[in-house]
Amino acid sequence: MSNKREIVVAASALSMLLVPTADAQDxxxxxxxxxxxxxxxxxxxxxxxxxxxxxxxxxxxxxxxxVTDRRSRMQLMMVDKxxxxxxxxxxxxxxxxxxxxxxxxxxxxVLSSAKGLFRFVGGLLSKRNxxxxxxxxxTIGIRGAIVYLEFxxxxxxxxxFYGNEATVTPxxxxxxxxxxxxxxxxxxxxxxxxxxxxxxxxxxAALAATLEGSADGDVTASSATLGIGPTVFEVDLDAPNLxxxxxxxxxxxxxxDFDSIRQVLDQLKASVAGSGGGMAIPSAN
Numbered sequence: 436m437s438n439k440r441e442i443v444v445a446a447s448a449l450s451m452l453l454v455p456t457a458d459a460q461d462x463x464x465x466x467x468x469x470x471x472x473x474x475x476x477x478x479x480x481x482x483x484x485x486x487x488x489x490x491x492x493x494x495x496x497x498x499x500x501x502v503t504d505r506r507s508r509m510q511l512m513m514v515d516k517x518x519x520x521x522x523x524x525x526x527x528x529x530x531x532x533x534x535x536x537x538x539x540x541x542x543x544x545v546l547s548s549a550k551g552l553f554r555f556v557g558g559l560l561s562k563r564n565x566x567x568x569x570x571x572x573x574t575i576g577i578r579g580a581i582v583y584l585e586f587x588x589x590x591x592x593x594x595x596f597y598g599n600e601a602t603v604t605p606x607x608x609x610x611x612x613x614x615x616x617x618x619x620x621x622x623x624x625x626x627x628x629x630x631x632x633x634x635x636x637x638x639x640a641a642l643a644a645t646l647e648g649s650a651d652g653d654v655t656a657s658s659a660t661l662g663i664g665p666t667v668f669e670v671d672l673d674a675p676n677l678x679x680x681x682x683x684x685x686x687x688x689x690x691x692d693f694d695s696i697r698q699v700l701d702q703l704k705a706s707v708a709g710s711g712g713g714m715a716i717p718s719a720n
Contacts, residue, residue, distance in 0.1 A: 465494035466532040467513035473648060474507030476521075481528060500528045503551070508648060515542065517558030517566070522646045525551020530569070534560055545569065553584045554646055557598060565602070572623045576602040583642045590624040594634060594642065605629065 469476070469489050476489040479500040489501070495511055503509060503525045511519040515534045521527055527548045534542035540563045547569040557579050560566060568575040568584060570591050575584060580598025584591070595601045595614040603621045604611040612621050612631060618639060622630045 464496075465514075466497055466529060466534075467495045467511050469493045469495060469509055470512040470518070471508075471510035471520075473509065474523075475504050476507050476509045477502045495529065497529055497532050500526060502526050508646060513544070513558060513560075515544075515558040515560040517544070517560060518556045519546075520554040520556075520646045522552035525553065527551065527553060540564070543567075548584070548586070550586050552586070552642065552645055554581065554596075554642075555584070556581045562599075565600075571606070572625070572627075573606055574604045576600075576604070578602075583639070583646075585642065590622060592620055592622045594618075594620040594639065596639065603629075 469491055472489055472491050472493075477486045478489050478493070478495065479486040479502060481498045481500060486502075489495075489509065495501070501509070501511070501521060503521055503523055505524050508523055508525075509521050511521070513519070513532070513534075519527070525548070527546060529544075530547050531543055531545040534544075542560050543564055544560050544566040546567070549571050553568075555566065555568070555577055557566065557577055561577050562579045565576040565578040568577065570584075570586075572591055575582070575593050578598075578600045580601050581596040582598075582601045583594040583596060585594070586592075593601060593603055593614075595617060597617050600613055600615050602611050602613045603623065605623060605627070607627055609627070609629070612629065614621060614631070616633075618636070619631065619633050622632075624630070
């Protein structure tokens with residue numbers, strides 16, 4: 436019995452090089468790609484169009500809902516290098532997304548949700564213009580930060596993990612709360628009351644585990660030093676001549692570039708193909 440695990444590698448450059456299909460081009464300019472998909476994830480146009488199943492490498496668009504079931508999760512990698520991890524039983528809509536590399540200071544991102552668990556890692560957009568996440572009780576503002584957003588039967592909780600600032604503005608006109616210290620959260624209950632508190636390391640780790648599926652035995656390679664999102668492929672770790680050490684070395688170099696990552700991935704793909712393993716990452720050629 437082969438020992439299979441999902442290896443998460445920092446390869447958003449490969450995803451960004453994917454050529455959109457004719458069907459994708461009909462929907463307008465893509466705003467990002469699905470870099471990680473586990474289970475049944477659906478994309479639904481907000482105009483009432485047909486729902487489609489999302490797979491690794493699929494483009495995502497403005498005015499599109501992303502829906503996961505209780506066994507599913509995924510990660511979106513947006514063109515400004517921000518990433519959105521979507522947990523099980525979640526529903527997220529990309530309401531607005533405007534970004535141009537030539538004019539990074541004039542773009543905007545507006546998301547909306549009322550269900551689920553999410554992690555947002557800010558890219559170029561959020562460093563200049565706070566990203567907005569609209570919920571039934573409040574609007575979240577994210578400026579150059581990593582935050583978790585969780586909906587519970589009692590209300591909504593925003594957890595500040597790292598970065599510049601996150602704000603919570605109640606929809607009823609209440610006072611805007613700001614958080615800049617890692618580990619602090621702001622909760623808005625369904626009755627309108629708010630609470631600001633510090634979470635334990637175990638509580639934050641539990642959120643991460645739910646999103647990343649670590650409880651299911653996923654094996655991940657850190658991409659934090661690169662500041663870019665992951666792409667997932669599955670390999671057989673028992674396959675002969677499969678050496679991940681070079682990949683791990685490249686991922687840990689502070690000034691690693693996309694060309695070096697792509698070169699190592701191409702070598703790894705050839706190794707997997709030669710040993711009978713399988714990959715779910717589409718070709719970048």
